[in-house]
Amino acid sequence: MDNQAHNEKQEYNITVYTENQIGLLNRIATIFSRRKLNIESLNTSPSEIEGIHRFTIVIHVTPEVVRKLAGQIEKQVEVLKVYYNTNDDVIWQEMALYKVPTEVIAEKALVERLLRVNGARVVVIRKDYTVFETTGHREETDNLIKVLQPFGLIEFVRSARIAIIKHSEGFNRKLREFEGREPHHDVVENEYLDRKAKGLYDVMYP
C-alpha cells in the first residue's frame, strides 16, 4: 500500500466489547473528543453475551488515527476487545422511521408504490398519520426523505449504524478465553503486532 493511500481519511466501523459499567461511555467518548474528532454515529447495546455490551462507532479518519484510537480504547481496563473495519469489511444497516399524513397515503396510490419501491414497511396506521420504517445505508434512507417530502412528511428519525463484521467468529469463544484465570494465549497476544508483522496495520479482523 503506498503512503498516500495509507494517510487518506475514510469511514471506519469501530466495534468495542465492554463490561456493562456506568461511566464507560463517557470514558470512550473522551478518547474522541480529546482529539477533537467527531463521532459520525454511535450505537451501544447489550451483545449476544449477558453482561457484555457492544459499541459500534463510525468515524471518518485516517488509518493511522483509527489504529491509535483503537489502542487507546482497548487500554481502558473495562474494555475487552476493539476491532476496526472499513465499510468493505462489514455488513451494516441503519433504520429510519417516517411519519406521513394518512390522508395523503389514502388518496394517492402513487405514495404506496413509492414506499414499496423503497423497501419501506408500515409500522402504524392511524386516522391522522401513518409511520413507515425502512432499513438500509445512508443514501437509501436519505432518498426516502426526498421522496416523501412533497407528501407532507411530518417527522423523521434515523438510528445509529449497526454493523456485523464479515470475518467475525463471534465473541463467545473469545470471552471464555478472557475469563480464564490464566488467560488463553490469544488473549495476552498483541494482535496489533501481528498485523504489523504482516503489513496489515489498517485492517483488523476478530
Add this chain to the structure above:
Amino acid sequence: MKEKQATELLDAKEATTITGAEALLLALIQEQVDTIFGYPGGAIMPIYDALYDYQDKLKHVLVRHEQGGIHAAQGFARSSGKVGVVFATSGPGATNLVTGLADALIDSTPLVCITGQVFAHLLGTDAFQEADVISISAPVTKWNYQVTDANEIPEVLAKAFHFAKSGRPGPVLIDIAKNAQLQKFEFKGYTPCSHVRSYRPKPIVRKEYIEQAAALINAAEKPFVLWGQGVILGSAEEEFKTFIEKAGIPSAWTIMGAGALPSDHPLNVGMLGMHGNYGPNVLTNECDVLIAIGMRFDDRVTGRLDKYAKQAKVIHLDIDPSEIDKNVKTTVPVWGDCKETLPALTELVEQKEHKEWLQKFKDYEQQEVDAVIREELFPTAGEMTMGEVIQHLNELTGGEAIIVTDVGQHQMVACRYAKLNHTRSNITSGGLGTMGFALPAAIGAKFGAPDRTVVAVMGDGGFQMTLQELGTIMQSGVDVKMLILNNQFLGMVRQWQELFHDRRYSFVDITSPDFVALASSYRIAGKSVNKREDLHEALNEMLTHKGSYLLEVMVTKENNVFPMVPQGSSVSEIRLK
C-alpha cells in the same frame, strides 16, 4: 484493642457486621498500606471516624490542601514503589485532586484516591459539596468507580489496587457515597484481586521479536539505548544494567528515567530531550539502531518527529501496546514487561564494546563542557548559577539523596547535573509539568523513604504555588530539605520570551515574600544566601540540620538553560547557546 480487632476481622471465618467505612480501612490494611495523605470534610466523615480507631495501623498525614495531598502520595509512591493513598472529601475536596490525577496518569504513578460523596439519594440534586467526580476524573484516571452500597467496598478496593499497581501503573479514584460509608453490612473478609477478565496487564513475551531485536543489535555498529521510567516501574534496574553492559551500548535517559542507572556509570551518556545533553541529542540522528526501553517518545524528547532518528532501525520495549508506534515508528516492537524482556534480550546479544562510538559521545560531552557546563557548574565571578548550587549539593550528598524537583529552569538544571547513585532518587513532574509539585511530593517521598535525605529543589515561582504545605511539615515533623533557587523570575518562561518573543517579558517578573521568615513562622529553620563564599557552608548546614530546613539561594536573574532544542527543531539542531 483495635489492632487485635483488625486482625480478627480480617482472619474471621464467618461474616462480621461492620460499616462500609471500616471495611475500607481493613482493605487498606490488607493491601499493606501504612500511610495516607488526606484532608477530612463532610462527606468523608464516617471514614475519618473509623480511622480514629485505626491510627496505630494507618498513619494519616494531614495536608493543607488536597492538591498537596495527592502530590505527597505521588512522592510517596515514587520513592517507595508502593501505592500512594489519598483521602479527600466530596465536591471541592475531590476537584482539588484533578491536577494530581492528571500528573499521576501521565507519569504512570500508582495511586488509590478515596473521595467522599454525598448520600446516594442526593446524587444529581446539586446537594451541598456535590460534584460529578466520576465524570470529572474519568479522563485523568486509569479507572474510577462510584460506590453507593457498602457491600461493594471489598471487591472494588481489591480491583482498585490491582489496576493501580499492575501493568502500566496509574491513578485510580474510588468515590464513596456517605450512606455506603455508614451502612452496616456482612463483611466476609478481603481477597486481593489478581485477575479481571477485561484487563490484560501483562502480555506474553514474543520470542520472535526478541530474536529480531537481538539480531538488529548484534549487527549494529552504532547502537544507542534510550531508557525511561519503565525500567524503574518494572524494578528492572539490574536487568537493564546487565543488558547494556553485555552489549556495550551507550545509554541515555529521559527525565523520568533518571537514576535507574547511576550517574557515573561508564555507559550513562546523559539526558535526552529539549535541555538534555549535547551528544545524546545529536547522535540520536546518527545511530544505526535505536533501542527505546520503557519510554514513550514524548515531544520534549523527540523534538521534530519527521527529522527524528530517520536513519535508525527502532526497537521499542514497552508494557503498554498503545505506546508502540504512537509517536515513532518501530522496526521491532517488543511488547512486554522489561523485567522479562530485558533478560531474554541479554541472553541473545553478543558481548561487545563499541569504543569508537562511545568515544563520540565523550567528544560531544567535551564540547558541551567547554561551551556550557564548566561555566554553569564552576563559575568564578559574577552572580551564582543554579548549576553551581547543584554541584555543591552533589559534593555534599555524594549522590545519595533523593532529589525532588519542581518545574522550570531549576528542574532542568537539577536533573541535568544532580548526581544520583540509586534508583527512585529523582522525583519530578515530567509529563504534566506541574508547578507546585515539589514541596508536597518531597513530603511524601520522605514518608516513603524515611532513611534517605530528601531535598526539594524549587524555583521561587513553583514554591509559592503550594507553600501552604509548610504547615504539613510543621505538624507532621517530617524532615524535608527545601532548596529554593531564587532568580526573581518565572525563569523558563522568561527564557522563552527572551529567545523567541523579542525579550518582551510579559508577566514573568515575580516578587516573593521573605521565605526564611515564612519558614520561621512555621517553626522551620532557614537561611538565605547571596554570596558564593557562603554557599557551600549553607548547603552543609541545611543537610546536617536536624529536621526540616529551608535554604534560599539568590541566583543570577537572567541565566538561560542550555543546550536547548528549540521547539519545532530537530534534536540534531540542538543549540549550545
